[in-house]
Amino acid sequence: MVTDVGQLALILALFVCLYAAAASVIGARRNDERFVQSGRVAAMLVFPLVFIACLGLWFALLTFDFGVKYVAQVSSLATPLFFRITALWGSQNGSILFWNLVMSAFIFVAMLKQWKEDKSLLPYVAATMTLVLAFFIVANLIAANPFERSAFPPQDGRGLNPLLRHPGMIIHPPMLYAGFTGLIVPFAFCIASLATRRTDNLWLRSSRRWMLVGWVFLSAGLVLGGRWAHDVLGWGGYWGWDPVENKSLIPWLLGTAFLHSSMIQEKRGMFKNWNVMLMLLTFSAVVWGTAVVRSGVLTSVHAFAQSDLGPLFLGFIVVILGVSLYMWLSRLDTLRSENTFDSWFSREGIFLLQNVLFVSTALTVFIGTVFPIITEAINGTKVTVGPPFYNQVAVPQMAVLVFLMGVAPLLAWRKANSETLGRMSIVPLAASVIVVIALVVTGTRQVIPLLLFALCAYTFVQTLLEYGRGVIARMRTTQESAPVALWHLVQRNQRRYGGYLIHLGIVLIAIGATGKGFYGTDVLRNVKLNESFSLGDYTFTYRGVQTVPCEFNDCQTVQAAVLVTSALDGHVIGGVYPHRDAYPVQQETSTIADTTGSFNEEVYVILGGWENAGETATFQVYINPLINWIWVGGAVLILGFLVAFWKLEPATVVRHVPAVSSTVGAPSK
Amino acid sequence: MNSRITLGRVALGLVALMLAISFARPVFAQTPDPSDQVQTIAKQLNCPTCAGRNLADCPTDTCMQWKQEIRTQLQQGKSAQEVINYFQTRFGPSVLQEPPKEGALLVVWVLPVIGLAALAVGATIVLRRIGRPKVVAAGAGQPASETATDDLYAARLEEEVRQSGR
Numbered sequence: 001m002v003t004d005v006g007q008l009a010l011i012l013a014l015f016v017c018l019y020a021a022a023a024s025v026i027g028a029r030r031n032d033e034r035f036v037q038s039g040r041v042a043a044m045l046v047f048p049l050v051f052i053a054c055l056g057l058w059f060a061l062l063t064f065d066f067g068v069k070y071v072a073q074v075s076s077l078a079t080p081l082f083f084r085i086t087a088l089w090g091s092q093n094g095s096i097l098f099w100n101l102v103m104s105a106f107i108f109v110a111m112l113k114q115w116k117e118d119k120s121l122l123p124y125v126a127a128t129m130t131l132v133l134a135f136f137i138v139a140n141l142i143a144a145n146p147f148e149r150s151a152f153p154p155q156d157g158r159g160l161n162p163l164l165r166h167p168g169m170i171i172h173p174p175m176l177y178a179g180f181t182g183l184i185v186p187f188a189f190c191i192a193s194l195a196t197r198r199t200d201n202l203w204l205r206s207s208r209r210w211m212l213v214g215w216v217f218l219s220a221g222l223v224l225g226g227r228w229a230h231d232v233l234g235w236g237g238y239w240g241w242d243p244v245e246n247k248s249l250i251p252w253l254l255g256t257a258f259l260h261s262s263m264i265q266e267k268r269g270m271f272k273n274w275n276v277m278l279m280l281l282t283f284s285a286v287v288w289g290t291a292v293v294r295s296g297v298l299t300s301v302h303a304f305a306q307s308d309l310g311p312l313f314l315g316f317i318v319v320i321l322g323v324s325l326y327m328w329l330s331r332l333d334t335l336r337s338e339n340t341f342d343s344w345f346s347r348e349g350i351f352l353l354q355n356v357l358f359v360s361t362a363l364t365v366f367i368g369t370v371f372p373i374i375t376e377a378i379n380g381t382k383v384t385v386g387p388p389f390y391n392q393v394a395v396p397q398m399a400v401l402v403f404l405m406g407v408a409p410l411l412a413w414r415k416a417n418s419e420t421l422g423r424m425s426i427v428p429l430a431a432s433v434i435v436v437i438a439l440v441v442t443g444t445r446q447v448i449p450l451l452l453f454a455l456c457a458y459t460f461v462q463t464l465l466e467y468g469r470g471v472i473a474r475m476r477t478t479q480e481s482a483p484v485a486l487w488h489l490v491q492r493n494q495r496r497y498g499g500y501l502i503h504l505g506i507v508l509i510a511i512g513a514t515g516k517g518f519y520g521t522d523v524l525r526n527v528k529l530n531e532s533f534s535l536g537d538y539t540f541t542y543r544g545v546q547t548v549p550c551e552f553n554d555c556q557t558v559q560a561a562v563l564v565t566s567a568l569d570g571h572v573i574g575g576v577y578p579h580r581d582a583y584p585v586q587q588e589t590s591t592i593a594d595t596t597g598s599f600n601e602e603v604y605v606i607l608g609g610w611e612n613a614g615e616t617a618t619f620q621v622y623i624n625p626l627i628n629w630i631w632v633g634g635a636v637l638i639l640g641f642l643v644a645f646w647k648l649e650p651a652t653v654v655r656h657v658p659a660v661s662s663t664v665g666a667p668s669k
Numbered sequence: 670m671n672s673r674i675t676l677g678r679v680a681l682g683l684v685a686l687m688l689a690i691s692f693a694r695p696v697f698a699q700t701p702d703p704s705d706q707v708q709t710i711a712k713q714l715n716c717p718t719c720a721g722r723n724l725a726d727c728p729t730d731t732c733m734q735w736k737q738e739i740r741t742q743l744q745q746g747k748s749a750q751e752v753i754n755y756f757q758t759r760f761g762p763s764v765l766q767e768p769p770k771e772g773a774l775l776v777v778w779v780l781p782v783i784g785l786a787a788l789a790v791g792a793t794i795v796l797r798r799i800g801r802p803k804v805v806a807a808g809a810g811q812p813a814s815e816t817a818t819d820d821l822y823a824a825r826l827e828e829e830v831r832q833s834g835r
Contacts, residue, residue: 386766
């Protein structure tokens with residue numbers, strides 16, 4: 001009964017979407033305010049409708065209604081309440097419903113918040129968003145219906161995939177979904193600007209702001225996904241260049257490029273074509289990624305099972321790309337540059353270089369991801385492209401980007417001054433040299449990681465100095481104390497100083513990735529009871545295995561005890577208790593690591609197996625230097641977003657420099 | 670110091686940087702234990718059951734059997750390369766983490782480089798076109814020799830810094 005209501009609400013949502021699109025376009029064409037308003041209300045109505053559909057499915061999950069196929073697939077009588085709630089996005093069909101919920105929520109907020117500002121664009125924004133959502137609802141209804149019932153309801157369900165029973169799994173998919181679906185708003189503004197031929201900076205301001213929202217969700221989703229993989233997969237890593245990770249990274253890379261190149265258009269009226277192209281490309285990448293992963297074309301740790309979504313999504317990509325291309329080409333005349341390009345050695349020059357690298361990195365990742373499909377089409381064998389490919393081709397480009405991040409803030413628009421750049425680089429360069437010397441003294445000899453750490457040090461210190469210079473300048477002109485000056489500095493240009501904070505977060509992530517990538521070591525050992533082995537500065541002594549109560553009641557846990565001591569002076573560092581959980585119903589085993597060590601050096605131990613009731617056991621130990629910097633970097637990045645986004649003072653307050661308040665003083669919209 | 674910063678020099682430096690990083694390899698533990706050799710080989714192979722992870726990092730039973738196979742073959746006196754070749758002939762090139770840089774598979778290595786080059790060349794061509802001053806456009810008022818920045822606050826900042834530096 002209740003699930004039928006859910007099903008009905010979803011069908012209704014589809015029709016409301018179509019109505020909203022039609023009413024908006026008619027209203028805009030005839031210049032009839034009533035239709036426009038009606039379209040807006042309809043677009044906002046979709047969210048409650050999809051929410052009712054979700055409630056219907058939640059109800060089925062909470063009442064163990066195994067007659068619903070999806071419920072039997074993702075839960076069982078033994079599944080705890082909490083995981084029955086999160087099971088809504090635990091598998092394909094439900095997760096598309098959840099996707100639609102998040103997307104409709106974005107549409108709701110966009111229609112609510114933006115309405116007063118950009119009236120001329122909004123009917124087309126509403127139409128674009130509701131049409132895209134309509135497609136996903138159709139996919140949900142036709143190819144992935146979570147409400148589908150089985151003729152013979154089973155007594156019990158299969159239960160949630162063991163890998164998904166982790167706190168990271170609860171926040172990580174919603175974050176990524178918010179990242180992907182959030183990009184619909186900037187995309188819609190772009191399409192609307194092309195449709196109305198209003199290709200000035202109006203769409204760009206809205207797009208940029210919404211892009212930032214989608215971008216931060218994507219970033220958080222990527223970092224949390226890494227954390228989840230690190231905790232659950234028992235491999236010591238966090239990022240494996242897996243297709244699902246890649247398809248999330250590509251829109252992130254393109255979106256980052258857009259966030260920067262849009263600044264050039266705002267300040268200099270240039271690169272309008274490029275911005276439109278980037279925006280269209282970013283959203284196309286989202287749809288492409290969703291299609292590739294959800295159709296089961298590529299296998300992955302995170303992927304969903306094979307399904308009929310493939311052809312449907314393929315058709316949709318063609319439509320999105322076709323419409324985007326047509327709209328763009330037919331409006332080329334309105335996208336002329338207003339200014340001339342003076343020199344490569346300028347802010348816009350380096351931004352363009354950075355854009356080239358971002359797009360090229362995205363292209364590299366794309367090529368690596370689709371290569372198995374291509375080789376399979378050509379000669380029938382899937383040739384996988386593993387991490388070595390990306391490390392050799394994509395990572396170098398990213399390293400250059402880290403360096404550009406440090407230099408760019410020093411370059412002025414139009415034409416920069418190399419003397420200024422040199423003078424301002426003295427301190428950061430000195431910092432790099434100190435870091436390199438310190439590392440060499442402590443035993444690091446490899447040239448490339450030294451170079452990478454030096455790059456990170458340069459960019460980190462340079463970015464900190466940007467704050468320092470601003471604070472000193474304010475202290476001189478306004479006689480404020482340092483903290484007050486910092487506060488006012490940030491308040492007066494939240495976008496810039498929030499952006500720098502995001503840069504600092506990225507550098508921290510780069511430092512962590514370099515540490516783990518170049519100095520991570522691991523060892524696999526089979527040992528007898530009370531036997532020891534060593535890795536790095538640590539000695540591991542096997543103390544036995546025992547069966548312990550499992551965290552959930554549909555699994556069995558065997559836990560090993562390992563004593564970790566220092567290999568240098570023998571002092572006890574701690575005990576680690578890695579375990580293996582066997583899930584008989586799902587016929588799966590999950591290997592859960594235990595960690596010890598310090599903030600800068602994580603010691604990650606997994607139990608590979610045991611023989612003869614624990615007389616011998618196999619362990620794999622990873623030493624992950626600096627990996628914790630990655631999580632800290634992620635947190636700093638989100639903080640930076642909040643600084644850039646959250647309005648600290650009313651936009652009307654203008655002080656000191658009224659003439660430039662629109663570009664510098666007031667926080668941007 | 671009056672060394673001009675040209676596009677060519679910057680590009681050359683950046684390409685050198687990318688090449689250098691591209692050829693970097695991580696250091697592996699070098700304690701002489703047969704397990705380490707197994708792991709070193711396993712790191713170059715894909716695991717059949719853990720999608721997207723290499724054999725060394727995959728804890729499933731199937732992968733443990735594969736590792737056992739590597740160990741057995743090593744004990745029979747095969748070299749690392751022979752073991753890898755064995756897996757490659759048996760399961761095809763898809764078993765390798767890194768596609769061999771030869772034959773048709775070279776494409777995957779070359780395409781990104783072509784992509785980067787094409788983007789860079791494209792950007793340069795477009796910029797040359799925008800850069801050429803057209804009929805004196807209204808609005809493009811300021812002469813290029815004027816102060817480098819259009820950002821008053823930044824200009825003031827820079828001025829402050831210059832004074833404090835003296």
